[in-house]
Amino acid sequence: MHPKHPSESLTILTDLVLPSETNPLNNLFGGELLARMDRAASIAARRHSRRITVTASVNHVAFNRAIPLGSVVTVEAKVSRSFKSSMEIFLDVWVEDRESGIRSKANEAIYTFVAVDDMGRPVEVPPVVPETELEHERFEAALRRKQLSLVLAGKMKPSEATELKALFE
DSSP states (O other): OOOBOGGGGOEEEEEEOOGGGBOTTSBBOHHHHHHHHHHHHHHHHHHHHSSEEEEEEEEEEEEOSOOBTTOEEEEEEEEEEEOSSEEEEEEEEEEEOTTTOOEEEEEEEEEEEEEEOTTSOBOOOOOBOOOSHHHHHHHHHHHHHHHHHHHHTTSSOGGGOHHHHHHHO
16 A cells, blocks of 8 residues: 655645634634534545545544634644554644734644445555654654553553553653
8 A cells, every 4th residue: 555645634724713603702612623623634534545534533632722703713634643444633723813814823633533435344544654853753652642542442451552661661
């Protein structure tokens, strides 16, 4: 299977925060942001695998900054690492200041998607070959995150989580 670079899955969604998408403090609902991130991650996973993809888990979400009404929000998603049929998607959320136009990072998330066939059965996906320093960092850390998730779910014994153990030795 032909390896792919994270840049080949890059998905950028840009949208405006409208009044119907805000809470009583006039900030974007967290659930609305999660939906936007899920859509971007889905497209990135599809671009990488060229298959139907389904959300397997939302591994991490950091709501670091509120996103106010009227803001321009950009969600950037890339496949950071693939495994047999699953792909870790790293998302960065940027907010653009209404007056200055300066973009700053507001939030980030990590989703896992699985590629499936027409019957919903998992199928193999291409490996990822990182290019940039950030892509290398995210790629290396993805295996530790996967092992931690498997240990917490009871699907892997802690003694088998070699990447996690290496952090403490």
